Amino acid sequence: MVLAGAALTLVSPLGLRVFGGTNKEWERLSLIGQTYGAISALIAVLALLGVIVTLVYQARELRRAADESRRQAMGDLLRMAMADPDLDECWGPVDGADDARARKQLMYTNMIVTQWGTSFRAGATPENRLRANAMEMFRGEVGRDYWAQARVSRLSAPGSRAEARFNQILDEAFGAAVAEAPIPAPRHVPPRPDTRPRFQLRRAAPALLAFGVGGAVTGAVLTALGRRRS
Structure with missing residues (x-):
């Protein structure tokens, strides 16, 4: 023109x-x-x-590219933590009672949800498809465990209108999935090993026997010496 x-x-x-x-x-x-x-x-x-x-x-476009680069870097860090337990501790203290397999599954689920959010904000994933994907995830135990832990922080965190709508859709899908089938019992978590020192009679028996024999011999010797002096 x-x-x-x-x-x-x-x-x-x-x-x-x-x-x-x-x-x-x-x-x-x-x-x-x-x-x-x-x-x-x-x-x-x-x-x-x-x-x-x-x-x-x-x-x-520059903001979108910077946001995508940031999410890509965060995904790389999570993959490194999933592959190496020593690096996983860098994110914070890891309770010894935590199941390593369950923790790795939760981290991977977080990466899936992050990818869904990027696609939803870009307009590549419509609401009906996002809702169907979330329903499928929350029918499983791992997905329910993840959203039960991340729900409060995601819904209360400030963000854009698209991000708030994304979290709302996931929460609605979670409620619908729970209504279809009750939440299963918590997964079995192996008990944390007790590292406190305990007194073990079986291992201490030889030492106690040797101590008793030594005490008896010492007493007999002292008694014999006493009689000899008398």
Whole structure:
């Protein structure tokens, strides 16, 4: 549109000849040419609006790319923690009673939910598909364990309108899945090994026997020496 307006402006002197007069009547032609001032201003405004829209779109794409890079980096860190228990402890203290397999499953489930959120905010995943995926996940024990732990923090954390809607859909799917089938009993967690020192009679029996025999021998010797002196 801007190029078309510029082309019309360039050829406008030729079109002015239809109004009559000779080429030397520039004053009359200039008065008629002033009628194009409004069109020129409109073209300038449209060009400015086009530049503004382009800048806004570029800024939005930059934010989306930065957000995607951040989520990718977080996913890489989680994968490293899942593969190495020593790195997993860097995220915080790990209770010895925690099941390593269950913890790894919860971390992987968090990566799945994060990917769903990115796709939903980008408009690639509609609400009905997200709801169906969440329902399928929350029918399982691992998915229910994850949302039971992450529900409060996700629903209370401030965020964009799309992110709030995403968490609301997941919570509604969780409630529907629980209504279909009650929450199963908590998974078996192996008891934490007791590292406190305990007195074991079987291992201490030889030492006690040796101590008793030594005491008896020492007493007999002292008794014999006492009688000898007497």
